[in-house]
Amino acid sequence: MSVSGDPAFLKSLSDATWKAVRDAEINLPPDVKTRLEHAHRNESVLVARKELENILENIRLAEERSAPLCQDTGIPVMYVTIPPGFSWSPEMEQAVHEGIKKATNDVPLRPNLVHPLTRENTRTNTGLEMPPVHVCTGDRFTITALPKGAGSENVSRIHMMNPSEKGSIPRFIVETMLKAGGRPCPPVFLGVGVGGTFDKAASLAKEALLEPVDSMTEYEQDICDQVNRLGIGPMGLGGDTTCLVVKVKFAGCHTASLPVAVNIQCWAARRATVEVSL
Amino acid sequence: MKHLTTPLGEEILDLKAGEMVTLSGIVYTARDEAHLHIMEHGFPFDPHGAVLYHCGPVIQDNRIVVAGPTTSARMNPLTGFMIDAGIRGIIGKGGMSAHVRDQLRGRAVYFAFTGGCANLAAARMNLTGVHYSELGMAEAVWIIELDKLPLTVAMDAHGGDLFAVVEGHAHEVFQGMYPTSTTGI
Numbered sequence: 001m002s003v004s005g006d007p008a009f010l011k012s013l014s015d016a017t018w019k020a021v022r023d024a025e026i027n028l029p030p031d032v033k034t035r036l037e038h039a040h041r042n043e044s045v046l047v048a049r050k051e052l053e054n055i056l057e058n059i060r061l062a063e064e065r066s067a068p069l070c071q072d073t074g075i076p077v078m079y080v081t082i083p084p085g086f087s088w089s090p091e092m093e094q095a096v097h098e099g100i101k102k103a104t105n106d107v108p109l110r111p112n113l114v115h116p117l118t119r120e121n122t123r124t125n126t127g128l129e130m131p132p133v134h135v136c137t138g139d140r141f142t143i144t145a146l147p148k149g150a151g152s153e154n155v156s157r158i159h160m161m162n163p164s165e166k167g168s169i170p171r172f173i174v175e176t177m178l179k180a181g182g183r184p185c186p187p188v189f190l191g192v193g194v195g196g197t198f199d200k201a202a203s204l205a206k207e208a209l210l211e212p213v214d215s216m217t218e219y220e221q222d223i224c225d226q227v228n229r230l231g232i233g234p235m236g237l238g239g240d241t242t243c244l245v246v247k248v249k250f251a252g253c254h255t256a257s258l259p260v261a262v263n264i265q266c267w268a269a270r271r272a273t274v275e276v277s278l
Numbered sequence: 279m280k281h282l283t284t285p286l287g288e289e290i291l292d293l294k295a296g297e298m299v300t301l302s303g304i305v306y307t308a309r310d311e312a313h314l315h316i317m318e319h320g321f322p323f324d325p326h327g328a329v330l331y332h333c334g335p336v337i338q339d340n341r342i343v344v345a346g347p348t349t350s351a352r353m354n355p356l357t358g359f360m361i362d363a364g365i366r367g368i369i370g371k372g373g374m375s376a377h378v379r380d381q382l383r384g385r386a387v388y389f390a391f392t393g394g395c396a397n398l399a400a401a402r403m404n405l406t407g408v409h410y411s412e413l414g415m416a417e418a419v420w421i422i423e424l425d426k427l428p429l430t431v432a433m434d435a436h437g438g439d440l441f442a443v444v445e446g447h448a449h450e451v452f453q454g455m456y457p458t459s460t461t462g463i
Contacts, residue, residue, distance in 0.1 A: 047430055047440075050298060054392040054428065061397035071336050071344040071396040108343065110336050110416060121414065151349050151372075151393065171456050178452050181445055183349055183372045185393035226455060230448040235371060235393055237430060238444040268394045 009278065010095040013143070016276040017099025020145040021076050022107050023272035025068040028059055031214045032189075032269045039187055039241040048239025052187075055234070055267055069268045073109040074147035075131050076100055077206065081138025088135045096133050096143070097126040112150075134203070141276040146209060152184035152266040158202055161258040169194060169260055174226045176262045177243065182236015185266035187244045189213060190227070193261040196251035201259035208247040209265050220246040234267075281426065285327025286366035290387045293431045295438030300426040301389065304406070305329040305369065309348060311417035313356035315410055322409035322419060325363040332370030334416030336396075342405050342422065346396030347371040350388070354378055361386050369429060373441030379433055388433035390440075402427050 028036075036059070040052040062069045078096055082088060101124040103109060111123045113130055122128065157176045161168065173192060180188075191211075193204025216224060224246040233239025244267070253259060282289065284303030293299065306323055308316070308330045316322070332353060335345035350370030357374065358381045366386050368374075371393040382388060391399065407421035432440045 047296060051392050054395045054398055058395040058398040061401055065397055067343050067397055068336065069396065070394040071334060071346045108336060108338050174452065178448055182441060183351065185371065230451050232444060232448050235390060236373060236441050236444055237390060237432065238440065266394055
């Protein structure tokens with residue numbers, strides 16, 4: 001029997017999905033926590049420091065209570081890597097959805113997924129072609145959950161720039177945060193996609209949020225510094241810390257195009273990866 | 279730091295934007311659907327001195343699992359009638375419009391609670407009841423008793439608005455960085 005139809009394997013994939021979603025919802029990755037602690041130590045504005053203190057206390061309590069960090073448990077965007085010799089199948093996609101349904105019930109997660117017009121809730125966080133499951137090849141079989149909440153997603157932007165405007169990319173990113181203000185729950189992480197096609201740029205921007213946040217290139221650091229000069233601060237109440245990290249991913253694009261997408265991520269930069277046992 | 283208790287009265291007129299306070303007592307969660315429902319059917323609770331919490335909590339087995347604030351701006355056009363009815367305080371995140379700021383004058387204040395801090399909130403809350411459970415978990419009006427929830431007065435009853443001050447400053451800085459027109463979006 002091919003592995004894609006093996007019930008034991010599909011159970012393993014479903015369990016790994018459940019674990020990835022659960023871990024992502026409750027425990028922030030160490031690199032994200034370190035960034036927030038660093039921001040708290042360096043913040044000079046009293047209200048901002050109190051906001052960061054609340055955030056750090058909330059992270060501690062989420063672990064202690066084994067409860068989701070935020071009541072907006074988001075849409076669990078999924079990323080799968082499959083080793084050579086495997087191919088993705090509808091059964092596997094179904095197993096991932098089963099894991100999400102189980103996590104929605106067990107963790108529990110807020111059922112956020114609705115029909116776009118009737119607003120009818122599927123109650124499982126699955127269905128209607130959602131959530132997205134992105135598949136690519138890798139060394140190991142892994143599944144990653146990136147739960148994305150609405151507050152930061154709603155103020156994200158994509159702009160089809162003219163190729164001659166490449167120098168204005170930082171301005172577009174800073175302006176995106178200016179318009180977003182306190183709404184995306186800053187301090188934020190900014191995932192940026194430059195190049196590709198209309199859809200690829202948006203995918204890159206979200207994939208950039210999977211990158212470790214312990215370092216930045218000079219280009220990224222410069223944009224991060226510009227955003228912080230705006231003084232929006234934690235929750236838009238003012239302060240030194242508006243943006244913790246900028247991560248930019250590039251892709252080739254049409255010679256007449258320059259798509260730029262900015263996916264804003266709130267301070268709760270949730271992600272977790274679990275290896276699927278074969 | 280001031281410690282406030284619901285129902286709120288004239289004491290809220292002394293609060294200034296930027297001040298940090300704690301709040302104890304009963305609050306009512308209300309998001310978009312609850313506002314529309316109350317507008318149509320009237321209040322299921324006494325609005326005088328009451329505090330609304332813009333929040334769609336996760337509730338399981340009559341227990342608050344998590345309950346952080348939601349984006350208040352969605353309720354901008356739905357807030358005037360609440361204040362007219364005697365609501366004295368609103369808790370949320372992200373601030374509200376200049377129109378709401380005017381509606382608050384002499385009557386009510388807007389408190390900011392840290393977005394995403396759903397556990398910190400839940401750890402200081404007890405669920406005491408629910409109205410409109412048929413609206414679903416996120417949109418129902420949950421009756422919650424707070425124990426010293428830490429809040430920042432973001433919009434006071436005298437036109438003070440911390441969000442507007444910060445936003446105005448951010449626009450000035452941006453204009454300084456990029457004096458030409460914006461990217462036009």
